[in-house]
Amino acid sequence: MGVEITETEVSDAEFEAMTAFVFEYLAASVEKETEGGRMRWYPWHSAEYRHNHILNVVSLATEIAEREGADVDVTRVAAVFHDVAKLEADQELHAEAGARVAREYLESRGEYPESFVSQVCRAIEHHSYQGSVSDVPLEAQSLIEADLLDKIGANGTVLMLLRMGYEARTHMEADEMVDRVLERGRTAADRIESPTAESIAHQRLKRVKWFREWLGEEIAGMDGHRSNRDDRGDPTGDGT
Numbered sequence: 001m002g003v004e005i006t007e008t009e010v011s012d013a014e015f016e017a018m019t020a021f022v023f024e025y026l027a028a029s030v031e032k033e034t035e036g037g038r039m040r041w042y043p044w045h046s047a048e049y050r051h052n053h054i055l056n057v058v059s060l061a062t063e064i065a066e067r068e069g070a071d072v073d074v075t076r077v078a079a080v081f082h083d084v085a086k087l088e089a090d091q092e093l094h095a096e097a098g099a100r101v102a103r104e105y106l107e108s109r110g111e112y113p114e115s116f117v118s119q120v121c122r123a124i125e126h127h128s129y130q131g132s133v134s135d136v137p138l139e140a141q142s143l144i145e146a147d148l149l150d151k152i153g154a155n156g157t158v159l160m161l162l163r164m165g166y167e168a169r170t171h172m173e174a175d176e177m178v179d180r181v182l183e184r185g186r187t188a189a190d191r192i193e194s195p196t197a198e199s200i201a202h203q204r205l206k207r208v209k210w211f212r213e214w215l216g217e218e219i220a221g222m223d224g225h226r227s228n229r230d231d232r233g234d235p236t237g238d239g240t
Contacts, residue, residue, distance in 0.1 A: 010073045017109070018077065018080050022054060022084050026047035026050050026051055029047070029087040030087055047087065053150055057079045057143070057146045058079040058146075060200070061146035061147075062076045062079070064142040064196045065142040067194075068138060068141075068142060070138040070139045070141070070142045073116075075123065075139045077102070078121075078124050081098055085101055095125050098124050099125045100121075102117075103117055119137070123137065123140040127140065133192070134193050145194060148188035148192065148201075149200055149204065151185075152184060152185035152188055152201065153204030153205070153207060154207060156181045157181050161178075178211060182209065185204065
């Protein structure tokens with residue numbers, strides 16, 4: 001009986017092919033839509049936005065995996081496939097559906113060992129896990145933390161402000177929308193465990209706080225919404 005090779009190196013060309021496949025799959029999912037689907041009218045539920053989110057998560061998850069000692073190839077391949085089924089499956093089922101797509105791709109497009117394929121699929125299945133991230137393998141933890149981090153910071157702020165236009169809100173409500181980014185960011189930061197992800201979350205939340213403070217300084221009429229700030233250097237007063 002032969003010994004299965006458990007360490008797999010995914011070449012740049014192979015990874016680029018996976019990335020292209022995921023975008024094509026997302027685009028085809030949109031084309032097959034007949035009833036609009038969940039919030040399809042928001043641009044960030046398009047194939048283009050979802051693919052950009054995936055690329056953001058790949059970058060973040062790779063950084064976390066490299067610094068925390070996870071298997072980088074397992075992590076980045078899981079990251080590129082983690083939302084492949086997001087536009088065709090129910091939210092509660094998209095992780096399992098994405099794992100199935102990833103398995104079909106990896107088993108049909110290359111000679112990847114079963115151990116590698118299983119680890120990738122397990123990380124994808126776990127990326128929507130709502131419990132402690134320390135309960136899952138390090139590769140899945142890196143993916144979960146990266147997915148959380150992409151929702152906060154400058155990217156999360158821009159998306160929330162874009163949402164204002166779709167909800168017919170005015171710029172006078174920008175502080176409320178940015179506060180929602182801060183709230184989401186704190187919730188995400190509470191779940192994060194790794195020092196690498198904690199450092200990224202701290203930096204991103206600090207930037208959002210600075211932006212929130214600038215809004216209060218430059219848009220008249222927002223002072224009444226600033227009761228939770230006790231100094232200019234720390235707009236939330238929590239020392240983060």
